[in-house]
Amino acid sequence: MRRFLSVCVGLCLGLLARAEDRVHWEITPRVTAPGQPFRLQIMVESDVVLGGAQFISREIKPPRGMALRLSGQIIRPDSNEATFNFSGVAPEQLGEHVIPSFNLRFARKVVVVPEIRLRVSDQVTFRREAQARAELVLPDRVLYVGELVRGAIRMRGGDDEAVVASYGLESLAEGFSMAVTAERQPLPDALGQGLQTTFDLTPIREGAGEFALNGIMLVQNGEAGAFNQGGRDRPFAFRRRLTVAHVPERGRPPEWNGAIGRFVAEGLQVSKDKPEVGEPIRLRAILTGDGNLDRILPPELPADEKWDVLPATERRRHAEDQRMFVYTLVPRLPGKLRTPAVRLATFDPATKTFSRLEFAPLEITVTGNAPAQVDLVTADPAAPVAAQPKAVTGLATPEPNRSSPFFRGSPAGSLGDAAGFWSANATALGLVLAATTVTGVLGYLAAHPEIRRRRRARALMRAALAEAEACRRRGDARGFAGAVVRGLQAGVAARLDAEDQAMTQSDVERVLPGADRARLDGLFLRAHADRFAPAASLADAGDADADLALLRRLLATR
Amino acid sequence: MKTFALLLLCWLAPLAAAETPGAAAQAYARGDYAGAVELWSAEVRAEGVTAARLAALGNAEWRLGRKGRAMICWERALLIDPRDPVALAGIRHGLDAGGVERPKPTAVEEYASFLNADLWLLLAVASFWTTVLCVAVPRLRGRPAGEANQWTRVGALTVLALCVPGLWGGRSLAARAVVRRAEVSLRLTPTQFGEPLRGVAEGDVVRTERPLNGHVRVRTADGKTGWVRAGEIEAVRGPGLPADLEQKAAP
Known part of the structure; x- marks a missing residue:
């Protein structure tokens, strides 16, 4: 009895015991060198069917400096086992790095993965140049609010690996505005094989912020070729702490309009170099260089006694590294004038200094008269006043009811402005042209009847060719010969301007010089023999291909 | 003969009616220029614009001392009928006695003022179509063009060429x-x-x-x-x- 009770208690404990999930992970290699790629495999075995996995990449939080991306998973819908493969790159710092414990979420249950440890040691032999690697290019200095910082991710191939593609670029940049300018461009020759993605970064807030970038590049072992498709993905992750400041107020010129970078005043252009007094011209100031060209406010150009300045709408052209400021100038005085000075202050973030730029003014020759100029008239007060005969004028008596049959209409608009006037005329002209063209074509065809005759003959020859082919497939040798002869007669008759039925072997020879006379005789005999005599024997039926070739040759003859 | 007399009567009837002065003309005649302006303006709105009405309106405006309105009326009257005598007299009076200035018409504008812009355009279009049909019809009929056809072509092309400065001048007058x-x-x-x-x-x-x-x-x-x-x-x-x-x- 006691024994039975102990067995029952044992069974009950077994039923009440919680089913445990078995999670096993493996890093290859177990110990890595700094920056060395590694593979992480996580195997899960459960007591229940797991179902599909969800949000795997979101749960895992690799330590700082480590790049880790899910590269594949094996989960069967009716299985209680799952395998996940991650590819990663070890951090640069030596020591043990811990990936914190995280959850693997399946359709049926959540499995907890214990923390994973990776040891980075400098004792491991690893030649960095052999592997493909990613580098972040970003200036290592204080950045300024509104500055345009050009950055790049260089994915450089190694001695044993080549970078063939990249994807999945993600960025986290609070306090920055980022725009990718070019993706997957080939690296310059000096940097070797690889790709690069360039981006523009503009700080928008003062302070320190973290800039994170990660993505995946596809690497290929050995030589990349049509037969070597074994690509592997390799993640990269960058975290950079950036300090952002405002452009210093000390030494800032009053005309500074937000220009940060290194610029060159390319020059001025005018739409007309010999305007009249009062005639507006367009002045364009072209600024080039490396910096935040799009964020610069156009410099103000005050009017003076020589020039009046009007606001001009600037048509932005997204030219490479170029900005154009446009003004409308109106000359107020005649003579040789110089265009107003366009001045600009810039801040160089590398040297942290302000500098001034001035566009060299242009000399413009303004024609016309000065507004204040008065034409002086010399008059002799003693001279007798010349009596000017005054014209006899006066208003005519109005005749409001007078009408004219010709002069009618409205002063508001002319007939040419009326809707449909020009379109109706254009339509009518088009119809006349079309009718004339059609008449011309029909007249030409009527004058050259041979065009239609030859066209008809070609149609007959094609039909004969098709019939001959059909007869040949049926094994009807007489029908075959008849079809070929009919086709030959139709084609030859069109050439010789004669009736089809009257054409003989000799006529065919005239049109097709060099045709085999014996073959033609045989063909005609087989085709027409039953008209004149009992059917000849078909045992000596010739080469069908050669017969068809004759017909095809005639069809191809122009 | 009877029919012809009836037709002549019908044609002359409007001319006879035109001689009867309207209320506006009567107001103008007795010196009520403001009343005449109102009445002629109402006529223009109700019955449409004619060169004579605009010219008469211009006269009334001028009498009221509104030079700008008067000149606009006369200029518009000349756009409809370039030889309207009342508008021409009004402008001449404005230039000689009223202190108004007006650009001297160019040679092309003088030429264009022989007809109005619509008539120049109609003439140009008609001559163009005459030329086109003179070329197209013999081709459509498949016969060579006759002597009359050739002369018509030359005539139509000449008229078309003569219309070009008229059209250009009309454009310039309107600007x-x-x-x-x-x-x-x-x-x-x-x-x-x-x-x-x-x-x-x-x-x-x-x-x-x-x-x-x-x-x-x-x-x-x-x-x-x-x-x-x-x-x-x-x-x-x-x-x-x-x-x-x-x-x-x-x-």
Whole structure:
């Protein structure tokens, strides 16, 4: 009895015991060198069917400096086992790095993965140049609010690996505005094989912020070729702490309009170099260089006694590294004038200094008269006043009811402005042209009847060719010969301007010089023999291909 | 003969009726020019614009001392009928006795004023189509063109060539405006504080060029160029009656 009770208690404990999930992970290699790629495999075995996995990449939080991306998973819908493969790159710092414990979420249950440890040691032999690697290019200095910082991710191939593609670029940049300018461009020759993605970064807030970038590049072992498709993905992750400041107020010129970078005043252009007094011209100031060209406010150009300045709408052209400021100038005085000075202050973030730029003014020759100029008239007060005969004028008596049959209409608009006037005329002209063209074509065809005759003959020859082919497939040798002869007669008759039925072997020879006379005789005999005599024997039926070739040759003859 | 007499009567009836002075003409005759303006304006609105009505309206406006409105009426009357005697007399009077200035017509404009713009266009289109049909019809019929056809072609092409300066001149005549404000300055630049070059008087006719910044570049009768505000002038080509500049635009 006691024994039975102990067995029952044992069974009950077994039923009440919680089913445990078995999670096993493996890093290859177990110990890595700094920056060395590694593979992480996580195997899960459960007591229940797991179902599909969800949000795997979101749960895992690799330590700082480590790049880790899910590269594949094996989960069967009716299985209680799952395998996940991650590819990663070890951090640069030596020591043990811990990936914190995280959850693997399946359709049926959540499995907890214990923390994973990776040891980075400098004792491991690893030649960095052999592997493909990613580098972040970003200036290592204080950045300024509104500055345009050009950055790049260089994915450089190694001695044993080549970078063939990249994807999945993600960025986290609070306090920055980022725009990718070019993706997957080939690296310059000096940097070797690889790709690069360039981006523009503009700080928008003062302070320190973290800039994170990660993505995946596809690497290929050995030589990349049509037969070597074994690509592997390799993640990269960058975290950079950036300090952002405002452009210093000390030494800032009053005309500074937000220009940060290194610029060159390319020059001025005018739409007309010999305007009249009062005639507006367009002045364009072209600024080039490396910096935040799009964020610069156009410099103000005050009017003076020589020039009046009007606001001009600037048509932005997204030219490479170029900005154009446009003004409308109106000359107020005649003579040789110089265009107003366009001045600009810039801040160089590398040297942290302000500098001034001035566009060299242009000399413009303004024609016309000065507004204040008065034409002086010399008059002799003693001279007798010349009596000017005054014209006899006066208003005519109005005749409001007078009408004219010709002069009618409205002063508001002319007939040419009326809707449909020009379109109706254009339509009518088009119809006349079309009718004339059609008449011309029909007249030409009527004058050259041979065009239609030859066209008809070609149609007959094609039909004969098709019939001959059909007869040949049926094994009807007489029908075959008849079809070929009919086709030959139709084609030859069109050439010789004669009736089809009257054409003989000799006529065919005239049109097709060099045709085999014996073959033609045989063909005609087989085709027409039953008209004149009992059917000849078909045992000596010739080469069908050669017969068809004759017909095809005639069809191809122009 | 009887039918012909009836037709002649029908044709003459409107002319006889035209001789009867209307209420507006009576008001004008007794010196009530404001009343005449109102009545003729109402007639224009109700029955449409004619050169004679506009010319008569111009006379009444001139009598009221509104030079700008009067010149607009006469210029528009001449756009419809370039030889309207009342409008021509009114403009001549304005130039000689009224102190109004008007650009001297160019040779092409003088030529164009033989007909109005619509008639020039109709003539050009008719001659063009005559030429086209003279070329196309013999081709469609498949016969060579006869001597009469050749002469018609030459004639139509000649008329077409003669229409070109008429069309050009009509365009140039339409690109004019009348100064409507009393004291208008011709400015050096098209800006609010543009330097005044000289004054132009109400009723002066100017040639218009390009608009910019709410101003229009104009050339006066003596060849001076400058800018005036767009609201200070009224284009010669426009609706029948002169614009009421005092009336504010609807919100």
